[in-house]
Amino acid sequence: MGVVNVTPDSFSDGGEFLHPATAIRHGERLAAEGAHILDIGGESTRPGADPVAADEELRRVLPVIDGLSGSGARVSIDTTKLEVARRALESGASIVNDVSAFRFDPALAGLVADAGCDCCLMHMLGEPRTMQEDPRYDDVVADVKAFLEERLAVAIGEGIAEQRVWLDPGIGFGKTLEHNLELLRRLDEIVAIGRPVVIGTSRKSFIGKLTGKAEKERLPGTIATNVMAFERGARIFRVHDVAPVADALMVARAVARA
């Protein structure tokens, strides 16, 4: 899953792809590099980020979804808003990636059920503005697992077919360095829920904390974490740098099969 951020303020590439033509070219490049899914977002969810109004989010993402619908990759809309998801699905998206797991806009579940599309439900502690203020868990893996099981049950209760649901532990969303490491170390416990697991470590600050490197220099850490997540059973890898991660996963998969 390649990341296409159509935002002025995303944590690692804010402002780089704000112009639709630039974002479309970037998405086409990621598809050519091996992305099977392009995840298009018009609102940053970095810690402390301010919310964006639905009309502004739509203005950012719709032309890019239009432009990338024929790219050969599936299009995913990274949003927490009903109206944005609805228009994105009408424009050719086939996956709803909701970092709030239907908590911010519960009606989104009904839309996904009616559309019969795939969805990714992610764990986040609270909301982006405050999630990094002293996050605490009894047992981070058990707590995240219980949350994802509860949101999966909500999704099914709203009429979404179980096989349409992917789950994501939400690396960096209300987690300390140690929480992120523990989730990656014990990712098999999340995989055991039985739904495809999405993992998003790309360029995140916990890699910077370990390596001392700036966002754009976190590719080696991104590769290490994605290969380890693959080994523990993750199947969808949300990354900014598709070509090197795709190579790493191809090699990891060959080794695992031998």
Ligand code: HH2
């Ligand atoms: N991470 C980000 C955004 N969306 N979705 C899922 N399912 N999993 C993630 O880990 C995830 C996500 C944050 O990364 P990015 O989009 O690069 O930054 P920003 O939110 O600042 O735009």
